[in-house]
Amino acid sequence: MLDTVATAAEDPHHDQPWSELGLKPDEYQRIREILGRRPTSSELAMYSVMWSEHCSYKSSKVHLKQFGEIPQETPVGKMLAGIGENAGVLDIGQGYAVTFKVESHNHPSYVEPYQGAATGVGGIVRDILAMGARPVAVMDPLRFGPLDAADTQRVLPGIVAGVGGYGNCLGLPNIGGEAVFDPTYLGNPLVNALCVGVLRHEDLHLAKASGTGNRVVLYGARTGGDGIGGVSVLASETFDEGGPAKRPSVQVGDPFMEKLLIECTLELFAAGVVAGIQDLGGAGLSCATSELASAGDGGMHVELDLVPLRDSTLAPEEILMSESQERMMAVVEPGDLEAFLEICAKWDVEAVDIGEVTDTGRLVIDWHGERVVDVPPRSVAHDGPTYHRPFARPDEQDALQADRAERLPRPATGEELRETLLRLAGSPNLCDKSWITDQYDRYVRGNTVLSQPSDSGMVRVDEQTNLGVSVSTDCNGRFARLDPYAGAQLALAESYRNVATGGARPLAVSDCLNFGSPEDPAVMWQFAEACRGLKDACLELGIPVTGGNVSLYNQTGETAILPTPVVAVLGVVDDVTKRTPTGFRAEGEEVWLLGETREELSGSEWAHVVHGHLGGMPPQVDLAAEQRLAAFFAEGVGLLTSAHDLSDGGLGHALVESVLRDGVGATVSLDGDAFVALFSESAARAVVTVSPEDAERLASLAQSHGVPLTRIGATGGDALVVEGQFEVGLEELRQVWTVTLPAVLG
Template sequence: MTLDSVKHAEQTPETELPWAELGLKENEYAQIREILGRRPTGAELAMYSVMWSEHCSYKSSKVHLKQFGDKAPASDAMLVGIGEQAGVVDVGQGYAVTFKVESHNHPSYVEPYQGAATGIGGIVRDIIAMGARPVAVMDPLRFGAADHPDTKRVLPGVVAGIGGYGNCLGLPNIGGEVVFDDCYQGNPLVNALCVGVMKHEDIHLAKAAGVGNKVILYGARTGGDGIGGASILASETFDSSKPSKRPAVQVGDPFQEKLLIECTLEAFAEDLVVGIQDLGAAGLSCATSELASNGTGGMRVELDDVPLRDSTLSPEEILMSESQERMCAVVEPGKVDKFLAICEKWDVIATVIGEVTDGDRLEIFWHGEQIVDVPPRTVAHDGPVYERPMARPEWLDALQADDASKLARAADGDELRGQVLKLVASPNQADKSWITSQYDRFVLGNTVLSQPEDSGMIRIDDETGLGVAISTDGNGRYAKLDPYQGAQLALAESYRNVAATGAKPLAITDCLNFPSPEDPAGMWQFAEACKGLADGCLELGTPVTGGNVSLYNQTGDAAIHPTPVVGVLGVIDDVARRTPMAFAEEGQLLYLLGDTREEFGGSAWSDVIHGHLGGQPPAVDLERERLLGEILISASRDGMIDAAHDLSDGGLIQAVVESCLKGGHGARLVLPDGLDATTFLFSESQGRAVVAVPRSEELRFTDMCGARGLPATRIGVVDGDAVELQGQFSLPLSELRSVWEATIPALFG
């Protein structure tokens, strides 16, 4: 094999290279030539192609993501923000929490088990690279129609991959979502979140500082799986005419990852690491260029020293491989032996592959030849930036004008009863235990709340009870109707879910799942969602700590609904004071907090009962969300409520049914004055929650709501073994449970 060395590249400017096949545009290839002052070598071309991919470079989204920094609210809690491998927030008592959500959408469609499994593995490595011990994972998921044959292929594989990898790591899966919609048929969304805990002094960053410091690659051997995997898969639309991407999907080994976690944390504890980088998308291309770019000098790497699973790999393939369970550490020469000894103790392969230099170049050698000589920042950070054409979709006016409030209402109590049963049994509202039972939710012994609670909650400190709550939410139907409001509604719901458990929301992470950026309508949706989320975070005081953008989620002309998924993290001083969702005691008084209006645009009722999507999504009032959150947190802390459940998909009746089934007690509801039964039961007005108040606390609770200006309407009592709307219908819990639990097993069991 003849290698394209740097010297040879200088001497042969006319040589054609396969830049287009690697996903680069003509202008991008020209930009690379301009940066280098010559044509690139094959290895350099490989590095630029993966690092300048949409997935790694954010070249179409950077100009819009800047708002998250420009509009960031002041926050005493923020310790590490956007730009690092994961954000870090202060949660008190010397503890810091790092959390992040990322996508593994395209690989999970091609190979559901490995795509989802390695999505978990990748996000866990981001967390340990910050210096934290991972303590929990979550999985916001979107699939096509629940009864579609291909959903029966994709969903079981994805769920098995998440459960198999996470369970083997010994990490509880404490929350997430499962949503079905036709728009995700060819592009399921597999987002993965991990949260980790550390002390403030244990925070580590990705940088290669200190001339002479050694670069150590440790973990699994590098193989042919995942060559250009996430970086290429996530940077183009699917098209049946293109070759199979199956070889590009990474293959995970959770047992190797578990060893990697323990090895890394021990190296941190021994103060052996100057800088560290996980090998995820773009593999060694990313790790070497980002470490060098973030450091104070250059880097020299000997590619021959990289441990391989396949000796036939070319240097380009080694640089592009996204083989899993690998990390890169920068270590002082005097500490290398101790670092390698710790790796040997944990049976982790570790090799010195390079060192930090006093130059400003990333230089890589193979078989004695120099094959890479680049300014590292041009690879890692200074790639192309596009201001893509944007245009409000032509179809949006007609869609918004198709008002859902004009849909037919139930004529009588019997019809209402039937609609409640149909809603509760629909795939999106039905019990997800068939899925979540495949995940270990309680391993490590610190899980306080998990599915189907509004938020997952983890205890951080055994003595004080300090804990954190995390929720992820996103409603693509709302965002299709109005992406600006849709992003704020995702933020509001996740914020509300955290507050409903008694935790104070602190910060967010996001996974922005959108169609092709080359479609002006899709780009407009993305820009509007970014603006909405940035404006919302500023108003709520919850800074964005980091996240992920996933574009090209469409097959041909079939695009997904814009789906911004927002994860909110909150802190609770004592998890013993948490508020669960279950109505657990007869005689508790049920109060509806907030205002209910005729808001059905994008609602579960309009979808399930009428097969309709149109109109305006529910109005957003973030000041009301903040007030509701403060009331829920205060009531939880002071023992004024026994249960709380936020109102979102399916409205009041869905929340009441879920809380009744969870607690094993029924509820007698009374229709408030001024509301018709359909609006009362199914409206998805925001800024609302239903709470169960002990009779002894009713006056204190209502006085607090009144003094703060939050509407609180008594709507019933926990009682009996049925959900009853007085004068309209009664539904035995046994009947509700039967239809609620039957749907998902019937589809996938």
Template sequence: MTANKTHNTDSVKHAESTPDVPQPYTELGLKDDEYQRIREILGRRPTDAELAMYSVMWSEHCSYKSSKVHLSYFGKTTTEQMRSKMLAGIGENAGVVDIGDGWAVTFKVESHNHPSYVEPYQGAATGVGGIVRDIMAMGARPLAVMDSLRFGPADAPDTRRVLPGVVAGVGGYGNCLGLPNIGGEVVFDPTYLGNPLVNALCVGAMRVEDLHLAHASGTGNKIILFGARTGLDGIGGVSVLASDTFSGDETSAGRKKLPSVQVGDPFMEKVLIECCLELFREGIVVGIQDLGGAGLSCATSELASAGDGGMHVVLDRVPLRAKGMTPAEILSSESQERMCAVVKPSDVDAFMRVCAKWDVTATEIGEVTDTGRLVITWHDEVVVDVPPRTVAHEGPVYNRPVQRPADQDSLQRPVDLPRPSTSDLRDLVLRMAGSHNLSSRNWVTDQYDRYVRGGTVLSQPSDSGMIRIDEESGRGVALSVDCNGRYCKLDPYTGAQLALAEAYRNVAVSGATPVAVTNCLNFGSPEDPGVMWQFEQAVRGLADGCVELGIPVTGGNVSFYNQTGSTAILPTPVVGVLGVIDDVRRRIPTGIGAEAGETLLLLGTTSDEFGGSEWAHVVHGSLSGLPPRVDLKHEMLLADILRAGSRDGMISAAHDLAEGGLAQAIVEACLIGQTGARIFLAEDQDPFVQLFSESTGRVIVAVPRTEELRFTDMLTARSMPWRKLGVVDPESKALEIQDVATFGLEELSNAWQGTLPALFH
């Protein structure tokens, strides 16, 4: 192979000589002006293979063409102090942060929404597989996964079709990989009917010096494709499924036009993980890229454009599992469990030996050049000859119209909803505990292995998941993913900050220190000015909030076109927060009950805040008003206090207050700890407001009697609002809310645990 040969024959020459041949660019998702720009870049019409590459790489999913102008705000607001915490950030396969003692942690969350609606099991399974490979590509061992799931009404027929398949896919792939699933969300709302959200997160760890980045440097270095063979599955996934709006005709007839969803093989990926880790240990990888969305089109163009700028690929060397595949199909295939590595010629034999040891197919398919061109041949015919940056990094950028929706003012106008009397509160506590969004998720999480590998320290139903990174020191990380779409609908700027605040607080109540953020921004069509207003506001809210908290956004994902016809989902900017804890033995559990007579304290202030609340949704089906106020400085103080309480042994349990308010939090704390409690409400405030308000920045803590004075003195000295809430009472096996009602733990458990099994068994 002559790498630097000038290629201008065959398909390229034919394209030059036939400029007027019609091409199906609109069917591939390209606009008229985008197609014309491709012709201007190349000085001719594209070949079929080039058209396929540009279409998938310029899709919304891959190019971020509608979101780039807004996402740049993250870079503009990130301070040098925030950047100093990152080893790799936005633009890499996943964010990486230094957590001390020579350890680095990489984490990221991504969406696989549309494929999971078309084929729930494989859509969700390959979503997990894809995010795991992003972590592998950074040089890390994947250690755990999380999932943030949203569906239509829990009792809707289509939810009964989609949810069991999605949960089985998440569990089936993760369990087979041997990765614990340590947390996440399951949320129901009518706007997700027809547009479920399947957001998957993975976290991995490595030594700092083992960090790998995706670039193809070193003229003459070899390009090696390794892993599974390439098939026809997933072709068009990112250009059609994830980059357009469903018409609403999702019957079997309507689905025939949709491209196939990727098919996953977790056992192949498990072997691929071990193979990659050995290749990294041997030091024989210059650069590496996983093959996910856009397949080889993405891997080759991104590696080339991030390296020395040139690459020659011999496409007919790619191992196939389907006969008669065209170059365009091979380049667009999203077959799973594949990686692409850049290797020095002197290391190729060693690379192949490692792959053979793990029975992983590996094929040299090309080499790095200094031509500044990505040239791809097929049986000695040039089918692609393009500047790689125009494919991977210089796609269209749209500054789409942004307009505050005309009904936003009326939406934010609070509706005077009838409130219950004190005598009705008993029934309301049980109704809320068993409601679709507040009930136990055990039916879901029991299908996941939460403890495989032995490093899980906290998992569902704890507020955050926690894993041990270092066996000797006990150093670990905590993770939480959160978002309330109803809050974001009412006020996307504040809603994004509330998602950030809750994820931050969920990590803090475990005793960990929040250090970094990832995000998955799920919205409707970017062609709707109202949706773009929601998106712009959410990005700014999240970025401004991170600046105030002093923690960076390390990367993330944008998922647009989550709507059916003109009906968009609730704006759902899912926020993941990573925290670090020096020793996981100091973790704070969620369930109360370590010691009889422990004092329960409520930290934070309760106000009359019911805009977007679960009570308004469950009881009245209402969405109106403003969401709760957010105070990020208060959240930072709260996190400092919780960390000090963990470090000094002053807190035996902690649980944050979120959806459902105090009533839901204390029910969960008692049931998780299988312990009773006596609760005293303040005499100067409405019991309903105290029990069900969703004021933010609040936490229940259980404090040993010997530590109560020391802890409350610290609270007072640091100006943290607090009041004595009650006492732990293990003997009673009941939750007593004074002057309201007494609930047996069995009664509460039946309400909380029974909902999802009744719906989905």
């Protein structure tokens, strides 16, 4: 029997599966108070998905609100759209704007690696499209358990194939990301996806349903039974030791349908027939209808039985919960409806007028003439629960920080240093990732300027002026475990530095905050500290947070992942033909080290790989030094022949990557403790090269920006030589660096 608003009023004590849908007793009671009756099964479905952790941010929003304290301006100008929209939009000059955002699809990618990762890419692309932008590039920060673990070998190939398969079919270059391995991600891989889009200022579109009488049009793929509950429920639960606590169907992606949807939507924008728009991602129709109505005039009436279905047996509540992919919802003025539908037909995209905007202040949904939903839309979309979860610094944190890696046994001879360099070069986190990146098309569309393994991804925006943008994503979860405040700042600093090394001016931040269960006070302390650290760093650097994503409940049983606040930084490049490349490119150039090296080994790749150790304090954060370094790089374009930031693996691994990039060796001489010089992971550092005749200009530039500068050697030969310590031939080095992933994954 259909559960209608009328039957809900007549049968107030009807048993409902609110607990099975993830609602708490007090949340269910609050819904009854809002409605003045029990909810219908369709209303219960809407509230359950929209009040889930993934959609409502109920445990995190009290901490996220501090990002609003950061001035919403960039070094170029004001943000055109920020937190609260589908994605942040930035003015980059010349009438252009760029939108970018990073989100998670972690739990679905564990359950069904290919489709989970593929639909993660599809979802973030639609977020960018919904802002009025053409998507131009994607990135994929990934985290896995140990490389040799059976479950890693199950999920990694599928996840990589899903990211590549969907992005390649869309014709979007994958210009960067990360692949990091750690035991805490076993059973809970992280699949974060970033997309960048480009638009003219006047093309900006927002998610709101305004204009009484305007039509509500659903267009794109048909609605099916895949993804019912989907990410909204799955990403709000902790996995138990045997697998996911809940296994709703993972969404099934169709990238060819999404490609049609992109081109169709861009033509709809160009025709001026879209008054408001929202993509259908997490929570599907429940999200699109309630958010559009809540952000507009406050009312909407929908005929749910008009929704095109792939499965005619779906009940109303299933249709409202389904997270079937490749769907959009538009608000269209009645006079534009015919033109809208004609454009959709041209692209073979199904479009149906399913309702209208009203001024009632209610979201009303009917099913074959029977009312199944009658709610205040804001109560569904924006006024969900707010939890002030208890958080406390864990008792073991002091002991963890006291267990310094600087006390561990270290190599003492040149041969031991050589062995350490090679061991790190072949380790899963530092080895060549081309087994992954070769599955991605990095150059489709013809505007890719830099991609992996460069420090950042860079794309051209305008073919006449060569205006472009650069993007990087980073996070060292070990640093965040040792000190989540500093760890978040170090993630930001590394992304900021990666963008800067190519010559871009860092503009803004998007983040994907991946943590364990918010019901654990220690995890919530990590989260609160990371948010505070990120906010303070953005204030000091003068760049805003444009938006992002929170992913909680990332743990298996009692084992939480390393706190992983992934930070993406976007920068602007006035002329992409004038950028600084990564890696040594020619013989006979001087090699210089920028920045100050301290004995900072805790949380380092050396401690992790050689000793399996995690303890101590992460490297010192010096944001003023990062700013000076970025200013140096911006002015150094044309002078510097290469630049590579120093991060995981320290100077030693930066030299490995630099000599292998174009097969140009180097000889360096290191003062003081050679081990510390090679493997410390002090921040605010980079290695650069210049022609010998430009050495004085380099010294003058560094002095003018207050950047410490040390000449350490010269390029040339077919080996990496550390004078007085060791040398290793490039052929041997490349073999060690490249063999790791293929040896395990085939």
